[in-house]
Amino acid sequence: MDNLKINFVLAKVTTEQFAIIEDNFKNDSDIKLQINFRFAADNKQKVVAVFNSFVFEANTKQFLLIEAGCHFAIAPDSWDKIHNKDSNKLVVPSGFL
Template sequence: MDNLNQTISFALAKITTEQFAIIENDLSLDSLNLESNFRFAADKEKKMVGVFAKFSFSSDQNPFMIIECGCHFRIQPDAWEKLLSKEENSITFPKSIIQHLTVITVGTTRGVLHAKTENTKYNHLFLPTINLQEMITDDHKFTF
């Protein structure tokens, strides 16, 4: 499906902060860990795809900061129709477009994290670069 990537037009329609929490703990900066999780959703009526990126910072196995942001992308109607399978009541997006939308979402989350931690002791923490080509290896099918 990667050849369709060139014809999929989209716009970032909305950004949401799904969750943000700082849990005050005694931190050991020697043993920081970062876990990431991504989830995806589609809205058939609005022709939108949501990409959600969640990151959990922990120290000595204890989480101390959690952030999850969502980017909601409006897909151009012609592109949506090309990807839609009416027989299966589903839509399948090529992995390359899902990777691209996820890169945008991670970058957005990085900015939200900076804004939420500005002028705090946590502002030195950031989201590193992530190789999403290794994490997202297949096309993504949404069934309605």
């Protein structure tokens, strides 16, 4: 499965969230960064999406939130190789992500 060729294009990059909360930022405080990733798929549109979020905190208060998404359109023949219609599961090769 890891050597499976997947034909795709980066169809769209989105900003899911963006916020600056200036009152929560303190110059003299330690900064904490939380990074999260999540994945989604759309069977009808044959799209796989990866979402990355970054949350910056000062004194446990969020002051900057950013979440972006990369939406990959998968070629129909490639989609059929990674999508199991019986179980409705999508198995994406590790090298793809």
